[in-house]
Amino acid sequence: MNVSAILDDIGRHWHVYITMPFIAALIGYLTKRVAIEMMFKPLEFVGVKPIFGWQGVIPANSRRMATTAVDLLTRNLVDPQxxxxxxxPEEMVKELEEPLxxxxxxxxxEVMEQFQPRLWELMPxxxxxxxxxRVRAQAPKVVARLMREVSTNIDEVLDVDxxxxxxxxxDKALTCRLIKEVATPEFKFIARSGxxxxxxxxxxxxxxxxxTKEPLIMPIFGFFTGLITDWLALKMIFYPRAQRGFLFFHWQGMFQKRRKEVARDYGTLIxxxxxxxRNVMEAVLTGPKSDKLFTMIQREVQRTIDAQASLVKPLVALTVGGRQYQEMKKTAAAKAIEYLPETVKHVESYATNALDVRNTISEKMQQLTPIEFEGILRPAFKQDxxxxxxxxxxxxxxxxxxxVLLLLH
Structure with missing residues (x-):
């Protein structure tokens, strides 16, 4: 086909030609939007396992994502101790005073009524x-002592990882939010880049x-538009890690460029x-190391009862033998543990401010190397x-x- 024929064809079908770059732009945008949504949705597998169906890339790999994120947290950002x-401890006791x-x-x-009901009723x-x-007077000291022991040996009662x-x-939705909310600008860039x-x-x-007027041109170009633009957009999020420049032009991977903003948002989300x-309390009370905490509490409660024995023994000598006395101490400790979840809720506000997790993470993140910093978001993309x-x-x-079908028909 000579030049005049090509120009003549373009003139006669200008409306078809003029739409080509715009449709390609639309393809680029739609493929990016679909790719982004497929990262996060659906949360659970939809279809017939294992092949016919789909689950969001991040929900499907939530444990791997979580393990990677937690490794970053505990290795570089948060020292539990x-x-x-x-x-x-003194401030914790103060906050706990009323419920305690x-x-x-x-x-x-309850313990006295269970083990010495007749005597308890007869007592003035x-x-x-x-x-x-007497017991109330000892309780704050016991709690303060426990707090000191727990805070200096936190690894014994709490498995942070x-x-x-x-x-x-x-909560797969939580894992998705950790990535989606921190990287919102990056995802918008991916869509726009298309x-x-x-x-x-x-x-x-x-x-x-x-x-050429070759019908295969359209699907081939559509295929490569989706392929190349997806690949380029993902690379441009992370690379180059350090700022580069040529004359008046400077560029850097978007995620690295937003280090301060990302650190602030990530710290807030964590x-x-x-x-x-609340999560820490739940883990301490129900996690794999909770038995050690309960052992500490039992020991302190039983020690407190023994300390009050000088007052208690004259009252109970006739009705409580050595064996029953030991049982009474165990029961008291068990009941104290039952009250623990409700009681510790009252320190949530104080503990949140004291731990200051948000600022700690934000500050430590800004000290990470570019590769370590990339690890916050990169695992969401790299493997899949x-x-x-x-x-x-x-x-x-x-x-x-x-x-092609629209052009030819």
Whole structure:
């Protein structure tokens, strides 16, 4: 086909040619949007396992994502021992005073009524109150002592890695939010880049179609539009890690360039949704190391009862033998543990401020090397990014084929 014939064809079908770069831009944008959504949705597998169906890349790999994120947290950002040493035992006791004393009253009465019901009923009210007051006076000292022991040996009662990983695996939506909210600008860039890259490729498509009129041109270009633009967009998020420049032009991977903003947002998300006081309390009370905490509590409660034996023994000598006395101490400790979850809720506000997880993470993140910093988001893409690129390419090819049908018919 000579030049005049090509120009004549373009003139007669200008409306077809003019749409090519715009449709390519649309392909680029749509493939990016689909790829982004497929990273996060659906949370659970939809279809027939193991092949026919789909689960969001991040939900499908939530444990791997969580393990990688937690490894970064505990290796580079959060030292549990240093964090929990910020809790002041005296201040904790002060915050716990009202619920603690209420729990002491209830536990003392319940234990006495269980083991010495007749004697408890016969005791004058003043004698009952004297016994309760003696125990109440010891309770703050016991709690402060426990707090010091726990804060200086936090690894013995709290498995931080297990707590964080289980919290993120249990709530796949949380794992998605950790990545999606921190990287919102990057995902917007990926979608927008599809428009720009697609438009440029569409101009090349324009020339190729004019020269060849080959029907395969459209799906091939659609395929490569999806493939190349997905690949380029993902690379431009992370590379180059350090700023580079030429004359007046400077460029750097978007994620690295937003280091301060990312650090602030990531610190906020971890503090508000992952390493929360509520999650820590739940892990301490129910996690794999909770038995050690309960052993500490039992020891302190039994020690307190023994310390009050000088007052208690004259009252119970006739009704409580050595064996029953030991049983009474165990029961008191068990009841104290029952009250623990409700009681510790009252220190949540103080502990959140004292631990200061948000600022700690934000400050430490800004000290990471570029490669370490990249590790915050990169695991979300690295292992399965080929799937996203392949999906973009396939969708691009299908849209290109649709374009051929519209052009020829």
């Amino acid at each position: 240093e964090i929990f040493s910020r809790l002041d 004393l209420k729990a002491v009253d209830d536990v003392t009465r 009210v003043r004698a009952q109150q004297l016994l309760i007051d 297990d707590m964080l990983i289980e919290a993120m695996v249990r 428009i720009y890259f697609g438009f440029v490729i569409g101009l090349v498509q324009f020339v190729a179609w004019a020269l 503090a508000d949704e992952v390493l929360t006081v 990014e080929w799937k996203l690129i392949a999906v973009g390419a396939i969708i691009g090819g299908l849209v290109g084929e649709l374009q």
